Amino acid sequence: MAKYAKIPEATVRRLSSYLKCLEELESKDEKVASSSILATICNVNPAQVRKDFAYFGEFGIRGMGYNIKELKEHIKKILGIDREWRIAVVGIGNLGSALLVYKDFLKQNYRIVAAFDIDPVKVIGNISERVGRPVEILHVNRLKEVVEARNIEIGIITVPPTEAQKVANQLVEANIKGILNLSPAPVSAPEHVKVRNLFFTSALDNLVYYLTN
Amino acid sequence: MAKYAKIPEATVRRLSSYLKCLEELESKDEKVASSSILATICNVNPAQVRKDFAYFGEFGIRGMGYNIKELKEHIKKILGIDREWRIAVVGIGNLGSALLVYKDFLKQNYRIVAAFDIDPVKVIGNISERVGRPVEILHVNRLKEVVEARNIEIGIITVPPTEAQKVANQLVEANIKGILNLSPAPVSAPEHVKVRNLFFTSALDNLVYYLTN
DNA sequence: TATTGTGAAGCCTTTCACAGCA
DNA sequence: TGCTGTGAAAGGCTTCACAATA
Numbered sequence: 001m002a003k004y005a006k007i008p009e010a011t012v013r014r015l016s017s018y019l020k021c022l023e024e025l026e027s028k029d030e031k032v033a034s035s036s037i038l039a040t041i042c043n044v045n046p047a048q049v050r051k052d053f054a055y056f057g058e059f060g061i062r063g064m065g066y067n068i069k070e071l072k073e074h075i076k077k078i079l080g081i082d083r084e085w086r087i088a089v090v091g092i093g094n095l096g097s098a099l100l101v102y103k104d105f106l107k108q109n110y111r112i113v114a115a116f117d118i119d120p121v122k123v124i125g126n127i128s129e130r131v132g133r134p135v136e137i138l139h140v141n142r143l144k145e146v147v148e149a150r151n152i153e154i155g156i157i158t159v160p161p162t163e164a165q166k167v168a169n170q171l172v173e174a175n176i177k178g179i180l181n182l183s184p185a186p187v188s189a190p191e192h193v194k195v196r197n198l199f200f201t202s203a204l205d206n207l208v209y210y211l212t213n
Numbered sequence: 214m215a216k217y218a219k220i221p222e223a224t225v226r227r228l229s230s231y232l233k234c235l236e237e238l239e240s241k242d243e244k245v246a247s248s249s250i251l252a253t254i255c256n257v258n259p260a261q262v263r264k265d266f267a268y269f270g271e272f273g274i275r276g277m278g279y280n281i282k283e284l285k286e287h288i289k290k291i292l293g294i295d296r297e298w299r300i301a302v303v304g305i306g307n308l309g310s311a312l313l314v315y316k317d318f319l320k321q322n323y324r325i326v327a328a329f330d331i332d333p334v335k336v337i338g339n340i341s342e343r344v345g346r347p348v349e350i351l352h353v354n355r356l357k358e359v360v361e362a363r364n365i366e367i368g369i370i371t372v373p374p375t376e377a378q379k380v381a382n383q384l385v386e387a388n389i390k391g392i393l394n395l396s397p398a399p400v401s402a403p404e405h406v407k408v409r410n411l412f413f414t415s416a417l418d419n420l421v422y423y424l425t426n
Numbered sequence: 427t428a429t430t431g432t433g434a435a436g437c438c439t440t441t442c443a444c445a446g447c448a
Numbered sequence: 449t450g451c452t453g454t455g456a457a458a459g460g461c462t463t464c465a466c467a468a469t470a
Contacts, residue, residue: 006460007426008460008461009460010461010462012422012423012460013415013419015408015418015422016412016415016418016419017273018410018411019275019418020398020399020410020415021399022343023398024398024399032337034429034430035429035430036429040346040457041399042403043331044462045462045464046429046461046463046465047431047462047463047465048461048462050429050430050431050432051362051431051432051461051462051463053430053431054430054431054432058430058431059430060429060430060431061429061431061469061470062428062430062431062469062470063427063428063429063430063431063469063470064428064429064430064470065428065430066387066427066430068292078422079418079421079422080421080424080425081417081418081421085417085421093311094310094311094314095308095311095315095317096305097307097311098310098311100305101307101415102307102308102413103373104374104397104412104413104414105413105414105417107397107415108414109413110417113317119221119358123440129347130415136459148282153424154420154421154424160316161317162314166296175325177424178420178421178423178424179280179420180416180417180420182421184233184317184320185233185236185240186230186233186234186237186254186255189447190252192426194420194423196383196416197230197233197422198416198420199229199230199233199317200315200317200318201229201233201314201317201321202226202229202230202233203393203409204298204321204323204367204393205228205229205232205292205294205410206225206226206229206301206409207292207367207391207392207393207407208298208367208391209228209291209292209293210223210225210391211293211338211366211390211391211407212292213220213238213293221438221439221440223439223440224439235457247450247451247452248451248452248468249451257440258440258442259451260439260440260441260442260443260453260454261439261440261441262453263451263452264439264440264441264453264454266452267452267453268453271450271452271453272452273452273453274447274448274451274452275446275447275448275450275451275453276447276448276449276450276451276452277448277450277451277452278450278451279452284461290442304470
C-alpha cells in the first residue's frame, strides 16, 4: 500500500502503543499476534489495527496473524527508532534524576548522554548517593558546546516551570532537533524544532473527566 | 448550547491544555484571552477553541474574548477538578518518589495521601534524606485497607513493568476508581475502573517519528 | 478455516464563513 | 469594530463487509 500517503496522527500514536503490547506478548513467549488480540489489548477496533499497518506495507499472514518479532522491527523502522537517539536532560531535580536511570529508555535505544543543571555541585551529591552517578552533571552554560560535541538530537526539559521556556530557547540555540517538555508550563520553539509538551496533570485531568462524567 | 451532548475525546484532551495555557497567560498578568491567542499557543484552529468551549456553554464576551479567571473555573468544573482528588502512589523508586514531591500536583488539587512499596524500610532512608518524607511509606499489603480508610480514588503505578498488572489488580481489589499507569507495561482492569497507560517512550517515539518523516 | 488487506460507507471532527452582539 | 457562537460544508478517520489467500 501507499508508503508515502499522509499518515493520521492517531495512527502514529497507536503504533507506539502496539509496540508496547507486542513487547508484552513477547514476554509471555507468544510468537504471533492477530489484529483482534492487539485490538483488544489496545482498546481499538481490529480493522483499525490492520489499516494502521496497511499504511506502511503488508506485514501479516492471512489466516495466521502477524509475526511478533518481525512486526516489532517494522514498527520501529516506521517510527524511526531502529537506531540510537542521543538525549540531554536539563534540570536534575527529582524527576530529572529519575529519568537518568530510567531503564525503559535504555531498552528502547534512547540514550541519555548529557545531564545539565544550574547547580551541578549541589545535585551531584544527591545523585551519586542514590544512583551511582550514571552521567556527569554539567552546568547549563555548557549546553550548546556539549550538545554539539556529543551529537545530541533531543532535549528533555525537567526544570521548574518558570525556567522552562528559557531552557527551550537555549536548546534551540544549541541546534537541538526535538524537545520533550515535562515541566508544567507549555514551551514553544521555531517551526524547525519539534516540541512535545507532556503534562502529568493532563493524564490525571483526562482520567478525572471520565470518572466524573 | 447542548450541555449534555457527546463530547469528542479530543476536546477533553484539549481542555486540559487550554487550562495550562491560561495559567501561563495569567502568570504574565493577562486578564483576557481571545480564541486566537489560545489557538496559537496550543497549536489549533481558533474556531476549534470556540467550538470546544461551546459544547459546555457560552463563556466568552463578543468583541473581547474570554475572562481568564472565569474560563479557568469553567474548565476545572467541566473536567471535574474543581475539588480535591486523593491519590495513592504504588512503587516508591526514583519516579515514584519524584511524584511524591511534585509541586504541580498540589497546585492542581491532586493530593497524594498514601505511598506504597514492597520494601518500605529500604525506601524510607532514601526518601527522607532527600525530600523530608512528605508522606509515610507503607507496605503494599496494606493497600486495600488504607485506600478505603483514606478515601483514595486514584492510583498511580510506578513499579517495575513485571509487577504493574499485579498492582493494578490489587488497586481494583481495593475499589479504586481510576488508574494512571506510568510503568512501561500496559495494564488493564474491569470496565468499571478507568485506566490510562502513559508511557514516557511513547512521547519520544512520537517526536522521533516526526523528526524522521 | 481463519485472518489479513481494502474499497466504500458512515460517522465524527474540524474548518469555514458569517450572523450576532458587547 | 472585533471577537464570539454556530450552522453548514469539507475533510478525515473509523468501521464495515467481503474478497483474497496462507
